[in-house]
Amino acid sequence: MTDRRNEGLGTWKQRENHNHMVSLQDGHRPVTSGAVELAYFGGSAFRITSPAGLRIMIDPWRNPPWGNWDWYLFDFPPVDVDIGISTHAHFDHDGLHMLHASVLLDRLIGTYAFADVKLTGIADKHVSDSSHSTHDWAEMTRRLTDIQTRPPDNWRSFDNCIVIVEVAGLRILHWGDNRPDPPETVWSRLGEVDIALLPIDGSQHVLSYRSAEAVASRLKAKLIVPHHYYAWDITTRGSTLLPPDEWVNGRAGSRWLESGSVELTPDYVKAQRGMALCFGRNVAFAKPSTKGGTTGA
Template sequence: MTDGSGAVGLTWIGQAGYAIEAPGGALCLLDPYLSEFALEELGLPRVAPIPLDPAATRADVVAITHTHHDHLDLTTCRALAGANPAVTFVGPSSIVARLLGRGIAPERIVTVERGESVTVGAFTFHGHYARHEVAGWLTEDALAYVVEVAGTRILHSGDTEYDQRCLAVAERGPFDVGIFVANGSGGNMHALEAALMATQLAPAVAIPCHYGMWAPEAYGSGHAPDGKPTLDPQLFAEACAKLDGPAVRVLELGERIDVLPAGVTIAA
């Protein structure tokens, strides 16, 4: 629900997924993983509860960064399409055939590639480079996004390793919020790399993501150079502080913050 302040609502819905609500109430779901799709396809049961029922959730646009199961959740997408006859799906061209295969009409899918921008209703999506190279699961068109809505800019790193090419997204700044993957395995940055990227891109507030969905061993053996496991978001927060980087918010599942062009405040 909008709070009447003109703020953009940002809610963590698990893993790398967020609900972005415009002041007028329009809703974007970014990488919503709201099912057991990874269990059905890969044998990975979620331990995090499902915060939204996709069959009963109103959504105007669903934005996808890449085709991995916890980002392009086809069970969730089909349920959202059924509950929202006008919902639009946005993402790289690799999502198209997969959505068509689940019965989603082509006119409801809008592609965006690296270096491209599309506007759907209240939301403008700028596609940028992400390097997500996983053996056997290559996602050559994986995206980072800058989402512009109501005068705010929200950066989502997408699933990515640390790469200087990712820093070119700075041209879209300054950012009111930056969301950074920090789990340290499966082709993703560890917490120290994510903190370095956050410091270099300098959002007003940085948020770590991509942890807590599965049991820790299901994420692989990713560790920071000091040997600490990187699934602890506090490691990201500590590293940002040591680097004199941005302020950090570690969100609880289902927690919402309100984003204003001048920064972030906690919802009342």
């Protein structure tokens, strides 16, 4: 018999508590306006902080569990948030056990509302056609493993839940690794968004440049924030990812951020028209140094 006692979440060992959630639960009426903080944690991980102070981490990452090679140069940083959410069951998106969080929403389908935030998960499918990518990893997966990647009979890891965060009058979408051509029923649920967090990198690993443009256009996104890309001091070359520079610099009026977090007001966001906003290699934590120290965020 396999001993599975050490599997699962280690939340019972965490020294934090949910007092912050209690204060929000018992506080004043939800805040409906103000700036929203968007912070980048590498990979596809973003922390969104609402005007009321509710902290949501989407898609924290980990290294592959099989241990043959690493995707990241270090572990996901210890971070205290209120809600952790994962779009799908791949290692670079499902590190919820790495978080110090009060609430975990793994592959949310439906709606969860708390304080001044509403989260909606829309069920669809992970991209399974990567013929546009520098490395056709989906075809390699089919040839080298027995994993079923094509819908509707795909394995669980090739499901994906698109996440919509509604806060302060903004609709923020995290695409996860969703396919670029979901059915109309999904598009009708998505509607228009203000900020689209889309997986865009130079290898076109998830979305091709053309697909990314089509998705952003269909969503009428005012800001487009790339993720799921290579950063030399976060991601290994074995990931096969590349930086997003070509796509970002190819868009008129693109903005490169100088830190790992930015405050966004509804007025500023709604005044944009499909502007690319990119964190580059900037993240909202101190990156470990290969020499044992830390590098600036």
